[in-house]
Amino acid sequence: MCACETRTKGGRFAPGHDVRMVSYAQEYLRDERELTDEQMAYVRESGKLERARTRLAEEERRRREQAARKAERQAKARTKDEK
Numbered sequence: 001m002c003a004c005e006t007r008t009k010g011g012r013f014a015p016g017h018d019v020r021m022v023s024y025a026q027e028y029l030r031d032e033r034e035l036t037d038e039q040m041a042y043v044r045e046s047g048k049l050e051r052a053r054t055r056l057a058e059e060e061r062r063r064r065e066q067a068a069r070k071a072e073r074q075a076k077a078r079t080k081d082e083k
Helices: 020-029 037-046 048-082
Strands: none
Touching: 020 037, 020 048, 037 048
């Protein structure tokens, strides 16, 4: 049975109700949250921990690319101003 008291077909959550655990896994990887042993077991077994790790790596890659583009634009603007 899901925490919302919906009956499940043998799973821990009703469809879509495990989204919070994905967020918890991301927060755990950012050192923003501790997980109980039960939560940790679930996110590992379900693959949510690995998915959260992949998502965070992708977010970090995008942030670095955005920062690099911004630095490039600023450098071009400084060069243009110097001329």
